Amino acid sequence: MKKSLLLTALLVLSAPAMADKLEKYREESRTVVGPFMQQLMAENKKSVTEGGPDSAIQVCKDIAPAMAGEISRKQGIKLTRVSDKVRNPMLGTPDAWEQQALKKMEKQLAKGAKPETLEVVEVVKEPNGKYLRYMKGIVLQPGCVACHGSKDDISPAVQARLAADYPHDQATGYKPGQLRGAVSVKRPL
Numbered sequence: 001m002k003k004s005l006l007l008t009a010l011l012v013l014s015a016p017a018m019a020d021k022l023e024k025y026r027e028e029s030r031t032v033v034g035p036f037m038q039q040l041m042a043e044n045k046k047s048v049t050e051g052g053p054d055s056a057i058q059v060c061k062d063i064a065p066a067m068a069g070e071i072s073r074k075q076g077i078k079l080t081r082v083s084d085k086v087r088n089p090m091l092g093t094p095d096a097w098e099q100q101a102l103k104k105m106e107k108q109l110a111k112g113a114k115p116e117t118l119e120v121v122e123v124v125k126e127p128n129g130k131y132l133r134y135m136k137g138i139v140l141q142p143g144c145v146a147c148h149g150s151k152d153d154i155s156p157a158v159q160a161r162l163a164a165d166y167p168h169d170q171a172t173g174y175k176p177g178q179l180r181g182a183v184s185v186k187r188p189l
Helices: 002-051 053-075 096-110 142-148 156-165
Strands: 078-082 119-126 129-139 179-188
Touching: 002 053, 002 078, 002 119, 002 129, 002 179, 053 078, 053 142, 053 156, 096 119, 096 129, 096 179, 142 156
Parallel strands: none
Antiparallel strands: 078 179, 119 129, 129 179
């Protein structure tokens, strides 16, 4: 009985400390993910301006994974983009935690959450240790339908490029305002 009360007291006392730590981890993740997303959007915009929507495919195919890899190495984390409807199954398939986080963000969005507030943060224990898991939602913007919209939204040139670069593409059929996926951070603690 005394052991149970002591454990309960420790949990109650440590809850505020854990909440503070989680907020610290959230802020640290935001300082990595925010600039990554801004740079990726700038690269996409530049590519579309210079060469049209089909040239933006190269940004997502080559530049974004290279950027994520560089940040991952420098920060000692795993940074990636994931989605339920992947364009590249080798890079974008969510793990079990990411699938649940995507579902949470879908529910938040359906309840009227603003796109910029879509995020999930949690400390999880896995067989290989304890990790910070963080995801920031990516909501489809109007210009994104040129590559991610319905068949009617996607030009024949973009469709041809997608077919050539992504033979197993599932990342179409979206409308502006829908959750396209998320940027995911996994950091060992």
